[in-house]
Amino acid sequence: MGQELSNLMSITEAAEQAEVARNTMLLAAKSGKIKAVRLGRDWFVDATDIERWKQDDYRPNMARHDSLDDNSSNVSGEPDSL
Numbered sequence: 001m002g003q004e005l006s007n008l009m010s011i012t013e014a015a016e017q018a019e020v021a022r023n024t025m026l027l028a029a030k031s032g033k034i035k036a037v038r039l040g041r042d043w044f045v046d047a048t049d050i051e052r053w054k055q056d057d058y059r060p061n062m063a064r065h066d067s068l069d070d071n072s073s074n075v076s077g078e079p080d081s082l
Contacts, residue, residue, distance in 0.1 A: 007047045008037070014045035018054055033057045 009017070014034075015025035026043060029036035034053040035046035 008044040009047050011043045011045060014047065014050055017047070018050050018058075020058065020060075024058075028053060028057065
């Protein structure tokens with residue numbers, strides 16, 4: 001068990017190592033996409049799983065706002081005329 005604890009790092013540290021936003025890492029931990037454990041109010045990530053997560057599960061181009069770009073030219077809220 002001691003070895004397992006030595007591999008844990010905070011969400012902030014893990015995000016910095018993975019070069020992603022803190023919230024991205026937190027969502028990965030909460031959803032189970034990366035090995036992590038919650039201790040009290042804080043989440044800790046298994047440092048040995050960061051590279052696997054980045055290669056297998058992290059999708060930086062899946063942002064929610066990408067789908068909004070199609071309608072960005074029509075800011076009036078009115079339907080496009082044909």
